[in-house]
Amino acid sequence: MGKLSIRNLTKSYGDHTVVNKVNIEVDDSQLLTIVGPSGCGKTTILRMIAGFIEPTGGQIYLDDKLLVDVENRIAPIAPEKRNIGMVFQSYAVWPHMKVFDNVAYPLKLRKVSKDEIKSEVMRVLKVVHLEGLENRMAHELSGGQQQRVALARALVMKPKLLLLDEPLSNLDAALREEMRGEIKEIQRTQHITIINVTHDQIEAMTMSDRVAVVRKGVLEQFASPYELYEEPVNTFVARFIGSANILPATKKADAVRDSDGMMDVMVAGCYPLKVPYVDSKNEQGFVAVRTHHMAPNEASPLKAHIRRALYQGSQIEYYLEAPGCEMFRLLTDVSFIQPEGADIAVDITKAVWLDE
Ligand SMILES: Nc1ncnc2c1ncn2[C@@H]1O[C@H](COP(=O)(O)OP(=O)(O)OP(=O)(O)O)[C@@H](O)[C@H]1O
Numbered sequence: 001m002g003k004l005s006i007r008n009l010t011k012s013y014g015d016h017t018v019v020n021k022v023n024i025e026v027d028d029s030q031l032l033t034i035v036g037p038s039g040c041g042k043t044t045i046l047r048m049i050a051g052f053i054e055p056t057g058g059q060i061y062l063d064d065k066l067l068v069d070v071e072n073r074i075a076p077i078a079p080e081k082r083n084i085g086m087v088f089q090s091y092a093v094w095p096h097m098k099v100f101d102n103v104a105y106p107l108k109l110r111k112v113s114k115d116e117i118k119s120e121v122m123r124v125l126k127v128v129h130l131e132g133l134e135n136r137m138a139h140e141l142s143g144g145q146q147q148r149v150a151l152a153r154a155l156v157m158k159p160k161l162l163l164l165d166e167p168l169s170n171l172d173a174a175l176r177e178e179m180r181g182e183i184k185e186i187q188r189t190q191h192i193t194i195i196n197v198t199h200d201q202i203e204a205m206t207m208s209d210r211v212a213v214v215r216k217g218v219l220e221q222f223a224s225p226y227e228l229y230e231e232p233v234n235t236f237v238a239r240f241i242g243s244a245n246i247l248p249a250t251k252k253a254d255a256v257r258d259s260d261g262m263m264d265v266m267v268a269g270c271y272p273l274k275v276p277y278v279d280s281k282n283e284q285g286f287v288a289v290r291t292h293h294m295a296p297n298e299a300s301p302l303k304a305h306i307r308r309a310l311y312q313g314s315q316i317e318y319y320l321e322a323p324g325c326e327m328f329r330l331l332t333d334v335s336f337i338q339p340e341g342a343d344i345a346v347d348i349t350k351a352v353w354l355d356e
Pocket of ligand 1: 013018036037038039040041042043044045199
């Protein structure tokens with residue numbers, strides 16, 4: 001088991017609130033990613049779960065065990081008694097200790113028998129694909145291998161919950177990709193609940209069952225990767241996840257749902273469009289449009305000026321300007337080739353309405 005519930009979790013330093021009433025529920029054996037720009041409070045949330053930072057408000061439960069409850073003044077459970085493993089960005093391994101001893105360390109502290117230490121260490125080294133390297137010194141390993149040692153050391157305690165604070169950010173792109181797959185594999189085979197912190201939205205999308213998008217300490221959206229991409233709740237989430245184009249749009253305050261579940265909006269003052277109906281009274285708002293949901297069409301009333309054209313081999317990405325709009329992007333295949341400075345017209349094939 002490893003079901004985590006975070007309720008109204010808050011942390012303030014003086015009058016600076018860095019985590020503000022965050023609510024998150026993670027089911028057993030799921031992988032949650034907390035994502036957001038630098039300084040938004042990701043690490044603070046993780047450290048409150050681990051017990052290294054005391055919250056200013058809220059509760060955290062792991063299964064039915066109350067780890068901390070500020071309002072009811074219940075003394076927080078000490079970090080080492082929480083049954084939580086943690087891996088950080090910097091390789092927290094002892095360089096002049098053997099791989100085996102690095103991983104065995106937490107078990108030795110707990111006075112586990114020698115035989116059991118040996119079998120447990122060998123078991124987790126296999127899980128992280130380091131079998132055969134147990135007698136190497138940690139400093140003789142590559143960055144990726146050292147990070148696997150740190151992972152093995154966290155896993156050897158059979159934690160209910162594994163917290164990962166940007167453990168992949170120091171690795172090169174190929175190794176990062178490989179480790180993402182391995183962490184997913186560990187989640188599945190070891191039946192462990194994982195909370196991963198990153199500012200990399202691709203990592204959040206590809207690894208997670210659920211994603212928590214945080215901005216300035218506030219949880220903006222908590223959903224599956226699919227929902228975040230298809231139904232972002234605001235322009236911040238739409239930009240951050242999948243870098244959507246955001247265009248100004250208007251609609252009637254009493255816009256109606258048609259028989260297809262759509263409603264009429266006007267984009268950039270010139271382009272009538274149907275988008276999925278949302279219950280909103282706002283007349284001014286935005287539409288979020290993915291770059292591949294725009295298509296060139298000479299007859300379209302949405303005229304745009306090509307500021308930049310980035311040739312990418314199989315496709316071209318155009319950076320476009322239109323009156324009243326921030327720069328937006330169109331992704332096409334190479335059959336549509338236009339020079340920078342050209343004026344074109346584009347259709348929007350799919351979009352969602354956002355109030356803010
Ligand atoms: N001990 C402290 N005293 C005062 N402010 C702090 C303290 N620790 C963190 N903060 C502030 O809390 C905010 C959140 O920090 P946190 O490290 O949680 O962000 P983050 O999202 O993990 O950022 P990054 O991606 O850069 O690691 C920041 O504005 C930071 O300056």
